[in-house]
Amino acid sequence: MLELNSVDAFYGQAHILHDISLSLATGGRLAVLGRNGAGKSTLLKSIMNAGPRVRGEVRLEGELLDGIGASDRVRRGLSLVPEDRRIFTHISVKENILLAQQGTERKSGLPTLEEVIARFPLLRDLVNRLGGQLSGGQQQVLAVARAIAARPRLMLLDEPTEGLAPVIVEDLAEKIVEACATYGIGILLAEQNLWFARQCTSRVLLLDSGSLVFSGDWAEFDASTDLVERYLAV
Amino acid sequence: MTMLYLYSIFNGLVLGMAIFLVSAGLTLAFGIMKIFNFAHGAFFMIGAYVAYAVTGQEASSLWIFLAAALIATIVVGSIGVLADLTIFRRLAGVPADYTLMAAFGIMLFCTGSTRIVFGQGIHAIYPPAILGGIADIGIPISYYGLFIIACGLAVFLMLEIGLNRTWLGKQILAVARDPWMADVLGLRVRRLKLISVATSFALAGLAGGLLVANQALSLDLGHSYLLLAFCAVIVGGLGSIRGAFIAAIIFGLAESLNSVLMPTMPGISSYALLIILVLIRPHGLWPEQSQ
Numbered sequence A: 001m002l003e004l005n006s007v008d009a010f011y012g013q014a015h016i017l018h019d020i021s022l023s024l025a026t027g028g029r030l031a032v033l034g035r036n037g038a039g040k041s042t043l044l045k046s047i048m049n050a051g052p053r054v055r056g057e058v059r060l061e062g063e064l065l066d067g068i069g070a071s072d073r074v075r076r077g078l079s080l081v082p083e084d085r086r087i088f089t090h091i092s093v094k095e096n097i098l099l100a101q102q103g104t105e106r107k108s109g110l111p112t113l114e115e116v117i118a119r120f121p122l123l124r125d126l127v128n129r130l131g132g133q134l135s136g137g138q139q140q141v142l143a144v145a146r147a148i149a150a151r152p153r154l155m156l157l158d159e160p161t162e163g164l165a166p167v168i169v170e171d172l173a174e175k176i177v178e179a180c181a182t183y184g185i186g187i188l189l190a191e192q193n194l195w196f197a198r199q200c201t202s203r204v205l206l207l208d209s210g211s212l213v214f215s216g217d218w219a220e221f222d223a224s225t226d227l228v229e230r231y232l233a234v
Numbered sequence B: 001m002t003m004l005y006l007y008s009i010f011n012g013l014v015l016g017m018a019i020f021l022v023s024a025g026l027t028l029a030f031g032i033m034k035i036f037n038f039a040h041g042a043f044f045m046i047g048a049y050v051a052y053a054v055t056g057q058e059a060s061s062l063w064i065f066l067a068a069a070l071i072a073t074i075v076v077g078s079i080g081v082l083a084d085l086t087i088f089r090r091l092a093g094v095p096a097d098y099t100l101m102a103a104f105g106i107m108l109f110c111t112g113s114t115r116i117v118f119g120q121g122i123h124a125i126y127p128p129a130i131l132g133g134i135a136d137i138g139i140p141i142s143y144y145g146l147f148i149i150a151c152g153l154a155v156f157l158m159l160e161i162g163l164n165r166t167w168l169g170k171q172i173l174a175v176a177r178d179p180w181m182a183d184v185l186g187l188r189v190r191r192l193k194l195i196s197v198a199t200s201f202a203l204a205g206l207a208g209g210l211l212v213a214n215q216a217l218s219l220d221l222g223h224s225y226l227l228l229a230f231c232a233v234i235v236g237g238l239g240s241i242r243g244a245f246i247a248a249i250i251f252g253l254a255e256s257l258n259s260v261l262m263p264t265m266p267g268i269s270s271y272a273l274l275i276i277l278v279l280i281r282p283h284g285l286w287p288e289q290s291q
Ligand SMILES: Nc1ncnc2c1ncn2[C@@H]1O[C@H](COP(=O)(O)OP(=O)(O)O)[C@@H](O)[C@H]1O
Pocket: A011, A014, A016, A034, A035, A036, A037, A038, A039, A040, A041, A042, A043
């Protein structure tokens, strides 16, 4: 479904990603690990065309996405949950969800608001609350719910566990996997929380200084004993 | 003596509403483009000239006067669409300084074109007869002043409701506050910006059409309110309609009372207020939070 061939990404003159190639099948679930500054967010934003300047091929369902802006990529089935959540504070939880659904411009096939809320019961009592009145954790859950409500082919999740309490993290992993299985949503997850990444995905990429240093499934990851030590330990 | 104060308070309210009419579009444009649109005063002036072209020196009825203001709104709003499509949109990705310079260029262009079309002269414009009268309730209250107050309130309410209660308005605010996320959610950001810029310009045209009476209409008209409108936008909180409304009234009252209390030092209290209010509320009286 998603394919990157020799992708390089830049911020101004700074060369951030080097020669990244990867592919992800429909409904596939892939984790991107790496230290702070490794380039995880840059990779997700490059796929979305939402910031970095990108060279190389990004294909979705075979279509080359060259020159297609972020909002048009939404309509082709991508959805990004950014690392800083970016909930709109001036509108309600419900309206945040509706806004994301409107962005897809799809007339059918989207989950109803009630279905979305049923999947994320934490939001039930907050439906009419303004985005700005939510706690950080609630905003994070809303950010994920908002992306799922758009029912993308592929959801790009950027460190959704950052700053969340451990109980919520556990619950969120379960909710994400369940919803994505139901709606046929693939996942590309940037994470530093190994436990969460393992729950949500079946394959792993490891980034270091903008280059891919490992790609495989979790069993292979565990078999390469020095990976965590070399690329993830602080 | 009390009567004198009451009279100057009434005048202050009228002036405040006039300032608000000019600053409404200015602060809306700031919210979207993050620049002070220097061309705003020029578009205000064009609105006034368009209304003058429709009505002549004195509109023959209130309806003609209102129709002229509406035509000014539409004409200047359409120029806003053109300005966005040909200029502002292209500058979306570059530093804001360029947009600022473009706005300055547009201002010069507008003043120049207006000079070519309407000439250098100064025209005295009167309100339609029905608004020309004065009610004496102890102090002389001009109908035109009351009319301006009503217009200011109506524009304020329309913007408040339009931006905060309608779905389109909420989307426009989403783009103003976080254009990046709006884009990433799939919103039609360019279209929403176009609507906002056109609305901002249309408001300038409307203000020109409404405020043209009792003014000496000349190429300098844009400057007359623009300075106070800038003050209101800054003090109100950049991009905030409510803030601009409150600040405009404060500046209107200050100007008017100033002319009674300190007639030898015109305008001094506005400058003092600007400095004091910016010192104590640097983000404005009613800051527009952004992300
Ligand atoms: N907007 C930006 N402008 C310039 N450099 C950036 C920008 N965003 C990130 N970087 C740089 O790109 C590199 C990768 O950052 P990022 O993708 O955010 O890493 P991660 O998400 O893995 O922590 C870092 O060195 C960072 O300093």
